[in-house]
Amino acid sequence: MSEEKKRRPEDDGQDFANAAWSIPSYLLSGMAIYGGAGWLLDRWLGTSALFPIGVVVGVALAVYLVYRKYGR
Amino acid sequence: MNALTVLAADTPGEFGAPTPESLFVFEPIIPGVAWFTKPVLLAILSSVIVLGFCWAAFAKPKIVPRGVQNVAEYGYMFVRDQVARPFLGKDADRWMGLLLTMFFLVLVWNLMGVVPFIQFPVASHIAFPVVLAVTIYILKVYLGVKHQGAIGYFKNMMFPPGLPKPIYFLLAPIEFLSNMIIAPFTHAVRLFANMFAGHMLLAFFSMVGFWFLFEKLTPLGAPIGVLGVVMTIVFTGFEMFIQFLQAFLFAMLAAMYIGGALHAEH
Numbered sequence: 203m204s205e206e207k208k209r210r211p212e213d214d215g216q217d218f219a220n221a222a223w224s225i226p227s228y229l230l231s232g233m234a235i236y237g238g239a240g241w242l243l244d245r246w247l248g249t250s251a252l253f254p255i256g257v258v259v260g261v262a263l264a265v266y267l268v269y270r271k272y273g274r
Numbered sequence: 275m276n277a278l279t280v281l282a283a284d285t286p287g288e289f290g291a292p293t294p295e296s297l298f299v300f301e302p303i304i305p306g307v308a309w310f311t312k313p314v315l316l317a318i319l320s321s322v323i324v325l326g327f328c329w330a331a332f333a334k335p336k337i338v339p340r341g342v343q344n345v346a347e348y349g350y351m352f353v354r355d356q357v358a359r360p361f362l363g364k365d366a367d368r369w370m371g372l373l374l375t376m377f378f379l380v381l382v383w384n385l386m387g388v389v390p391f392i393q394f395p396v397a398s399h400i401a402f403p404v405v406l407a408v409t410i411y412i413l414k415v416y417l418g419v420k421h422q423g424a425i426g427y428f429k430n431m432m433f434p435p436g437l438p439k440p441i442y443f444l445l446a447p448i449e450f451l452s453n454m455i456i457a458p459f460t461h462a463v464r465l466f467a468n469m470f471a472g473h474m475l476l477a478f479f480s481m482v483g484f485w486f487l488f489e490k491l492t493p494l495g496a497p498i499g500v501l502g503v504v505m506t507i508v509f510t511g512f513e514m515f516i517q518f519l520q521a522f523l524f525a526m527l528a529a530m531y532i533g534g535a536l537h538a539e540h
Contacts, residue, residue, distance in 0.1 A: 220534075227457060228449075
């Protein structure tokens with residue numbers, strides 16, 4: 203969000219709604235993408251630790267994304 | 275109407291909670307026409323109701339609204355102020371036709387769940403919300419490509435400004451999955467699941483009341499039956515609130531997706 207642009211009162215509500223509806227979706231996506239990548243790697247390499255690691259990394263990345271987009 | 279007794283016939287003489295099969299699978303109304311079932315009939319009826327309602331309200335609008343027009347204008351103002359304007363800003367009026375129709379249609383679909391003797395929320399069959407969600411999804415992608423360019427649309431979506439460069443290739447897949455797959459999926463499923471669960475709850479409680487007060491009236495069972503009736507009434511009220519809320523959310527998310535496609539996040 204560029205701060206120099208004149209903000210209308212409804213922008214805040216809109217940002218809030220956008221954030222509220224996007225956050226669960228981002229968290230889920232993060233888990234799915236990196237958990238899925240970990241799962242595939244597990245199958246390929248015959249390990250079993252990469253799936254949970256991938257899920258955690260995915261959530262962490264999603265939280266970071268949400269924080270950068272909506273947190274400030 | 276003896277539908278409830280039929281539903282209970284799982285183990286004769288014992289109370290059985292209604293199953294999804296007994297509540298959501300219907301015989302064709304006309305034998306041989308497999309697609310024409312109760313939900314389809316209700317969907318057609320809902321379209322006719324919305325058409326008739328809007329026709330009655332807006333065909334000959336008066337400066338000072340009365341009767342139906344008054345009610346419909348409340349609906350219009352609600353959708354415009356709560357759904358369209360917060361997400362579409364100055365484009366709100368252009369999209370009111372779509373959003374208002376969608377809101378009214380979903381609302382009527384949902385309210386079918388509490389209309390006596392009809393009592394089936396259309397959206398509890400997932401195909402119906404899927405059609406609306408897919409329509410909005412196609413519209414969203416079309417508008418995004420039209421207003422931001424094919425490359426620009428995906429670039430704006432997957433590479434929002436303000437992030438450190440190296441992190442982009444980690445976050446772009448998350449953005450893509452979230453916007454292009456999970457968003458339309460949840461758009462449809464949210465409406466479907468709410469209506470499905472609400473219908474199950476209502477059927478269960480009314481079943482309890484019906485069974486313990488009419489089918490098998492015993493001194494011990496009667497209070498449970500009364501509880502069932504009370505819960506049915508309470509949950510019917512609650513369900514009407516949910517039905518309204520879900521119609522509002524469905525239209526609101528549609529407005530949000532359209533707004534996001536018209537203007538890149540900045």
